[in-house]
Amino acid sequence: xxxxxxxxxxxPPFSFELTVHNPAGWHWYSPLEVFSGGRVxxxxxxxxxxxxxxxxxxxxxxERPRVLLRVFSQLELAEAEAEEVLRSVxxxxxxREDMAGFYRAAEExxxxxxxxxxxxxxxxxAIFRDSVFTSAxxxxxxxxxxxxxTAQMLRLLITGYGERLDFDGKTSYMWPTPxxxxxxxxxxxxxxxxxxxxxxxxRSVAEAVSSGACPTLGELAQMPFHEAKAELVxxxxxxxxxxxxxxxxxxSFPVDKWSAEIFWELFFPGEEMPPGAQAIRxxxxxxxxxxxxxxxxxxTYVLCDRENLSKRLRAGPG
DNA sequence: GCGTCCAGGTCTACC
DNA sequence: GGTAGACCTGGACGC
Numbered sequence: 599x600x601x602x603x604x605x606x607x608x609x610p611p612f613s614f615e616l617t618v619h620n621p622a623g624w625h626w627y628s629p630l631e632v633f634s635g636g637r638v639x640x641x642x643x644x645x646x647x648x649x650x651x652x653x654x655x656x657x658x659x660x661e662r663p664r665v666l667l668r669v670f671s672q673l674e675l676a677e678a679e680a681e682e683v684l685r686s687v688x689x690x691x692x693x694r695e696d697m698a699g700f701y702r703a704a705e706e707x708x709x710x711x712x713x714x715x716x717x718x719x720x721x722x723x724a725i726f727r728d729s730v731f732t733s734a735x736x737x738x739x740x741x742x743x744x745x746x747x748t749a750q751m752l753r754l755l756i757t758g759y760g761e762r763l764d765f766d767g768k769t770s771y772m773w774p775t776p777x778x779x780x781x782x783x784x785x786x787x788x789x790x791x792x793x794x795x796x797x798x799x800x801r802s803v804a805e806a807v808s809s810g811a812c813p814t815l816g817e818l819a820q821m822p823f824h825e826a827k828a829e830l831v832x833x834x835x836x837x838x839x840x841x842x843x844x845x846x847x848x849x850s851f852p853v854d855k856w857s858a859e860i861f862w863e864l865f866f867p868g869e870e871m872p873p874g875a876q877a878i879r880x881x882x883x884x885x886x887x888x889x890x891x892x893x894x895x896x897x898t899y900v901l902c903d904r905e906n907l908s909k910r911l912r913a914g915p916g
Numbered sequence: 917g918c919g920t921c922c923a924g925g926t927c928t929a930c931c
Numbered sequence: 932g933g934t935a936g937a938c939c940t941g942g943a944c945g946c
Contacts, residue, residue, distance in 0.1 A: 737925090738925090740924050740925080741924080741925040741926070742922095742923065742924085742925050742926080742938080742939085743923060743924075743925090743939090743940080743941095744922085744923045744924075744941085744942080745923090745924070746941085746942080747923080747939095747940065747941065747942090748924075750940090750941085751940090788939075792939080792940060792941085793939075793940090794938070794939020794940055795926095795937090795938050795939055796938095796939075797939090799926080834926090834927085835925090835926065835927085836926085837925060837926050837927085838925085838926095839924085839925060839926090840925075840926085852924095853924095854924045854925075855923080855924055855925085856923090856924035857924070858924090859924095875934090917946105918945105918946090919944105919945090919946090920943105920944085920945085920946105921942105921943085921944085921945105922941105922942095922943090923940100923941100923942100925938105926937105926938090927936105927937090927938090928935105928936090928937090929934100929935090929936090929937105930933105930934090930935090930936105931932105931933085931934085931935105
């Protein structure tokens with residue numbers, strides 16, 4: 599295999615460790631990525647159709663961040679392909695994202711002040727910066743399922759319809775493309791990936807993405823939040839929750855039954871939580887009033903720091 | 917063992 | 932506009 603190395607800057611503060619290996623125990627880019635000894639390995643498909651294996655590690659510190667990127671490919675990369683890899687990695691890792699505004703806002707909010715202190719320099723997960731289809735697969739797998747079922751569905755989708763890549767002594771997989779998923783019948787998809795009725799949802803999103811009926815992540819980002827959300831909920835299987843999982847807007851707040859319980863405890867301590875949809879509505883409204891355009895960042899930070907927050911809640915004031 | 921319930925939503929039918 | 936019931940699947944639970 600051919601390999602190339604690059605050193606990338608990031609806008610400080612940037613914590614490589616918290617970003618690619620966050621404390622909530624979630625994957626950064628894919629459930630089948632490899633993380634070991636401070637390095638992360640992922641496989642990526644280029645717009646040209648080529649595939650590359652990537653290994654990332656930190657060379658710097660949170661305040662003087664530098665990332666060492668090693669790129670593995672079967673064929674030598676053209677200059678334009680190498681450039682595409684660099685822009686993709688910058689985008690996936692949020693290297694150019696300036697956190698200053700969010701951190702200033704966090705100073706004024708007791709919850710955010712804690713989570714920013716705990717997770718200083720962390721960026722949102724790469725999977726949400728990849729594509730509409732990838733985020734939609736994640737959102738649909740979360741629907742009406744406990745977390746181990748979600749993990750099972752995602753692994754089977756990736757290993758069944760994603761492309762495998764062996765490089766640098768590791769094995770990784772690319773996320774399935776819409777066309778790979780559409781090559782299977784709904785019955786085959788449901789059976790092989792244990793996704794049940796979600797097979798229809800996954801195929802309908804795949805059709806909308808590949809036909810161009812659904813805007814790309816970049817096009818959605820250019821639209822006002824409510825307009826972009828209206829585009830996504832036109833898709834079969836994409837409702838309020840899934841649309842906000844996918845949307846790259848800072849106003850998105852994809853609260854579900856599980857996260858509503860966490861936010862309820864923070865927003866309304868000691869108050870009994872109303873059933874399902876009502877609690878989600880109240881949490882969503884409170885987050886909008888309290889965190890405004892910072893609510894996506896707040897959502898990510900609070901859920902990644904939920905164990906520290908609940909320890910402090912149990913310990914009480916002081 | 918076996919039956920029943922239900923989970924990190926969404927859709928449809930019905931009011 | 933609001934809401935009950937159905938939907939795949941598999942783990943937990945009671946018997």
